[in-house]
Amino acid sequence: MRSSISSFKERLRLPRLFFRKPSREEQIHGGPPLEFERPIPPAPWRGIAVVVIIIVIAATTAWELYCRSLGYGPTLNDNEDLWTLWRRRVAPESIVIIGDSRAWFDVDLDEFQKGLGKRPIQLAMAGSTVLPALADLADDKNFHGTIICSVVPYLFFATPGTPPMERAEKGIKRFHNQTPAQRVSEYLSMPLEEHVAFLKPDDLSLEAFLNQLPIPNRPGALVPPRFPPYFQTEDRERRARMWEKCAEPGSELAKKIQQIWIPLFTPPPPPSYVPKDVFFAQLNEGIQKRFADVTAAIEKIRSRGGKIVFVRFPNTGGLKDLEDRITPREKTWDPLLKMTGAPGIYYSDFPELSGFICPEWSHLSAGDSVEFSKRLVPHLRAALKM
Amino acid sequence: MLFNSLTFVVFFAIVVTLYWSLHGWELRKNLLVVASYIFYGAWNPPFAALLFSTTCMDFWLGRQMAKAQGPHRKRRWLVASVCMNLSMLGFFKYGNFLLQNFQWSLARIGIVYQPPHLDILLPVGISFYTFHSLSYTLDIYRGVLQPTRSLRDFVLAVSFFPQLVAGPIVRAGDFLPQLRHPPRLKAGQFFWGLALMTLGLFEKIVLADTLLSGSADRVFDYAGPLVALDSWAGVLAFAGQIFFDFAGYSICAIGAALTLGFHLKDNFRFPYAAIGFSDFWRRWHISLSTFLRDYLYIPLGGNQVRPFRAALNLVIVMFLGGLWHGAAWTFVVWGLLHGSYLVIERVFRVLFEAKRWASTLPVRVLAGFATYAAVCVAWVFFRASDFTIASRMLGGMFGQHPHGDAIFTTRELLQIGSVTLALIAMHWAMRDDTFETAIMRLPHWAITVIGAAMACAVIFTQGNSNAFIYFQF
Numbered sequence: 001m002r003s004s005i006s007s008f009k010e011r012l013r014l015p016r017l018f019f020r021k022p023s024r025e026e027q028i029h030g031g032p033p034l035e036f037e038r039p040i041p042p043a044p045w046r047g048i049a050v051v052v053i054i055i056v057i058a059a060t061t062a063w064e065l066y067c068r069s070l071g072y073g074p075t076l077n078d079n080e081d082l083w084t085l086w087r088r089r090v091a092p093e094s095i096v097i098i099g100d101s102r103a104w105f106d107v108d109l110d111e112f113q114k115g116l117g118k119r120p121i122q123l124a125m126a127g128s129t130v131l132p133a134l135a136d137l138a139d140d141k142n143f144h145g146t147i148i149c150s151v152v153p154y155l156f157f158a159t160p161g162t163p164p165m166e167r168a169e170k171g172i173k174r175f176h177n178q179t180p181a182q183r184v185s186e187y188l189s190m191p192l193e194e195h196v197a198f199l200k201p202d203d204l205s206l207e208a209f210l211n212q213l214p215i216p217n218r219p220g221a222l223v224p225p226r227f228p229p230y231f232q233t234e235d236r237e238r239r240a241r242m243w244e245k246c247a248e249p250g251s252e253l254a255k256k257i258q259q260i261w262i263p264l265f266t267p268p269p270p271p272s273y274v275p276k277d278v279f280f281a282q283l284n285e286g287i288q289k290r291f292a293d294v295t296a297a298i299e300k301i302r303s304r305g306g307k308i309v310f311v312r313f314p315n316t317g318g319l320k321d322l323e324d325r326i327t328p329r330e331k332t333w334d335p336l337l338k339m340t341g342a343p344g345i346y347y348s349d350f351p352e353l354s355g356f357i358c359p360e361w362s363h364l365s366a367g368d369s370v371e372f373s374k375r376l377v378p379h380l381r382a383a384l385k386m
Numbered sequence: 387m388l389f390n391s392l393t394f395v396v397f398f399a400i401v402v403t404l405y406w407s408l409h410g411w412e413l414r415k416n417l418l419v420v421a422s423y424i425f426y427g428a429w430n431p432p433f434a435a436l437l438f439s440t441t442c443m444d445f446w447l448g449r450q451m452a453k454a455q456g457p458h459r460k461r462r463w464l465v466a467s468v469c470m471n472l473s474m475l476g477f478f479k480y481g482n483f484l485l486q487n488f489q490w491s492l493a494r495i496g497i498v499y500q501p502p503h504l505d506i507l508l509p510v511g512i513s514f515y516t517f518h519s520l521s522y523t524l525d526i527y528r529g530v531l532q533p534t535r536s537l538r539d540f541v542l543a544v545s546f547f548p549q550l551v552a553g554p555i556v557r558a559g560d561f562l563p564q565l566r567h568p569p570r571l572k573a574g575q576f577f578w579g580l581a582l583m584t585l586g587l588f589e590k591i592v593l594a595d596t597l598l599s600g601s602a603d604r605v606f607d608y609a610g611p612l613v614a615l616d617s618w619a620g621v622l623a624f625a626g627q628i629f630f631d632f633a634g635y636s637i638c639a640i641g642a643a644l645t646l647g648f649h650l651k652d653n654f655r656f657p658y659a660a661i662g663f664s665d666f667w668r669r670w671h672i673s674l675s676t677f678l679r680d681y682l683y684i685p686l687g688g689n690q691v692r693p694f695r696a697a698l699n700l701v702i703v704m705f706l707g708g709l710w711h712g713a714a715w716t717f718v719v720w721g722l723l724h725g726s727y728l729v730i731e732r733v734f735r736v737l738f739e740a741k742r743w744a745s746t747l748p749v750r751v752l753a754g755f756a757t758y759a760a761v762c763v764a765w766v767f768f769r770a771s772d773f774t775i776a777s778r779m780l781g782g783m784f785g786q787h788p789h790g791d792a793i794f795t796t797r798e799l800l801q802i803g804s805v806t807l808a809l810i811a812m813h814w815a816m817r818d819d820t821f822e823t824a825i826m827r828l829p830h831w832a833i834t835v836i837g838a839a840m841a842c843a844v845i846f847t848q849g850n851s852n853a854f855i856y857f858q859f
Contacts, residue, residue: 036560036649036651037572037649038640038644038649038650038651038822039820039822040572040573040574040575040578040822041574041578041822041823041825041826042573042574042826043574043825043826043830043833044574044830045573045574045576045577045578045581046574046577047830048577048581048830048833048834048837049577049580049581051834051838052834052837052838052841055834055838055842056838056841056842056845059838059842060842060845063846179428179429179430180427180428180429180431181387181388181391181393181394181428181429182391182393184393184428185391185392185393188392188393188396189392192392198846199848200848201848204846204848205596205846205847205848206592206596206843206846206847206848207596207600207847210596210597210797210801211797213797215795215796215797215800216796217795217796217797218792218795218796218799220791220792221792221793221794221795221796222791222792222793223795271609271610271791272610272791273609273610273611273791274610
């Protein structure tokens with residue numbers, strides 16, 4: 001009598017493996033467990049290892065000294081793990097700073113603590129758009145604290161798929177999906193970064209050097225914009241301070257960064273594969289959607305008793321002219337306050353907030369950021385009815 | 387835990403130090419089990435429980451199979467093991483894919499069905515450890531492996547941390563015998579293991595992540611049409627990236643295992659110097675191709691059947707190989723393309739193998755480059771997240787967008803070109819060699835300089851701890 005499995009096999013034509021003994025060939029292929037040993041190339045490996053270690057230590061030390069001689073100092077790198085570390089510390093009634101690099105550079109946490117009675121949590125992220133962080137706080141049902149939100153319209157209205165949006169989303173994604181290993185890595189890397197100057201992936205890595213090679217480009221190539229070099233330090237609380245070398249009057253570094261901001265803040269031409277009218281219609285649609293999404297997020301926060309205030313931090317020089325031209329106040333800031341019904345502080349509306357000079361046109365020096373924060377606090381208290 | 391992370395450096399240093407400080411072999415094995423589960427749990431601790439439970443099930447099924455009297459009973463236990471493993475893989479990896487395709491099929495006949503989206507998190511490395519585990523019961527059934535009495539040994543064979551999440555797929559039959567006696571390190575084995583780990587990290591951090599991945603991402607993420615040069619450059623960048631990424635991981639795994647006294651087989655053997663596609667699969671992801679050959683292709687009849695059936699067998703195996711990589715039709719097409727390549731190669735062999743000109747050097751080199759080009763074309767489907775991107779890329783590669791965009795800078799083109807040329811030249815130079823024999827031919831000072839240069843490059847490159855591509859599988 002045929003077994004049920006045999007007929008099953010016939011019907012389904014299952015692999016023969018399940019129904020017969022392996023052939024001799026299979027036994028050879030599949031392997032009766034072979035005693036396999038990898039060959040070890042004969043060489044004085046211990047001696048080689050010692051020499052390699054000596055060379056690596058010498059080269060690393062030389063590289064560190066060279067980087068320090070260029071002015072680089074040890075500081076933390078701002079990354080999504082450090083951001084996550086602070087996002088985790090947001091308590092239901094926290095004061096949270098979100099937005100772009102201007103809130104990151106220009107806010108002094110000590111002054112805010114003195115003036116607002118609570119130490120804020122710094123969640124602003126350089127070169128990022130604010131919506132992902134705002135929406136994340138809105139979706140956090142426990143959160144009913146206060147949000148201080150920086151607005152740089154060019155970043156605020158950045159469309160999905162652009163670097164400012166991707167940067168912000170990366171942080172949120174890491175916060176929700178951070179693995180224990182990534183968490184441990186952050187704790188391990190912090191003391192290293194605080195003592196080693198060359199650990200600056202944006203500036204002193206192989207990729208950064210390759211990007212600086214003076215090779216002329218072929219015509220028509222879409223060259224990605226350059227980002228400013230290292231010009232800030234960051235501490236464990238994510239407080240950024242402008243590097244003194246950049247804040248010095250007539251600083252070459254500041255001038256170099258000024259010339260980087262201009263192309264970075266200039267809208268790129270529409271892509272060749274999308275008709276211009278379609279592109280601008282999509283852009284406009286995206287801006288309206290951003291207003292709607294921000295309003296919806298704020299409504300959620302307010303419904304739980306939370307508060308928000310928008311802040312326009314100082315900018316100066318050619319960058320101010322450019323921003324005023326491409327993102328005029330009446331098309332960005334004013335409708336934002338109107339649609340959201342949130343209070344806003346525009347630095348140029350107040351003489352005591354207006355006189356600051358940004359050395360590289362976009363951020364305040366470390367010293368000025370303390371003074372600016374001190375002067376900003378009363379306005380924040382008034383706007384938040386504290 | 388990623389090999390290219392600070393956490394792993396600290397973890398590995400602690401494990402190796404403790405391992406060689408302990409005197410008892412049983413104690414050392416216990417340490418490796420704990421370390422392997424910490425390594426795995428560092429991604430998502432609950433999934434370590436899943437790994438442990440499937441391992442225990444296979445251990446038990448293996449014992450039942452060995453005890454079972456008669457082939458029918460053995461078969462039942464085997465079917466149970468295969469079903470358990472594949473259903474686990476199916477649920478976690480293919481659940482949403484199957485639902486989406488079910489929805490699509492119903493829509494074809496006019497039935498509107500909105501399936502719930504299952505919020506399934508894919509356990510990292512599930513495809514690899516499922517195969518590690520499955521090889522155990524398959525080999526017991528085939529009578530080529532005796533079941534182990536020690537659950538701890540089997541747990542270690544499945545979860546041994548160097549090969550746990552991205553291979554090589556180490557069969558239980560290759561690993562369990564190494565657990566019988568404490569390993570004795572051969573002269574230089576420990577440092578050779580460290581050298582291999584440095585090479586693996588160099589491939590991953592410097593070559594794959596720094597020199598190639600950005601360019602590959604730019605091309606495959608670009609929403610517009612590209613000119614042929616940029617399309618090909620992007621695909622070549624991905625071809626290099628995936629090799630350095632995966633081979634780098636495999637070499638790290640082999641090196642890490644060596645420092646602990648274990649021997650894992652090669653997973654790559656200079657694949658871009660392959661002449662023909664069967665040669666390619668003897669050189670690329672060897673542990674997967676031999677797994678599919680031994681447990682699927684030969685049982686299907688292999689090439690000992692009529693030509694049409696043999697061709698069909700190849701296509702079936704590569705179809706499943708493609709699906710193993712990911713739950714998407716693009717992977718299936720990638721597998722089917724390779725299946726078709728293998729079939730075409732068979733036809734060519736029948737027609738031309740006996741001709742004298744077929745084995746001349748120019749023809750062999752030409753065949754090698756044709757193989758590389760065809761493999762690159764197939765990579766388009768592997769890398770593209772959907773068919774729109776794949777067809778746009780292929781259109782660009784084959785000159786359909788002469789007025790498309792040129793997105794690469796000259797520096798990027800030079801970078802991709804020089805890395806690709808170096809990669810291919812290296813593979814051709816070493817195609818009939820092993821890595822070890824190539825090292826043996828080098829003077830000691832050259833080994834020292836190369837080792838130091840790679841270690842310095844890894845440190846100065848400051849990789850950003852990108853995950854290995856094969857983790858997602």
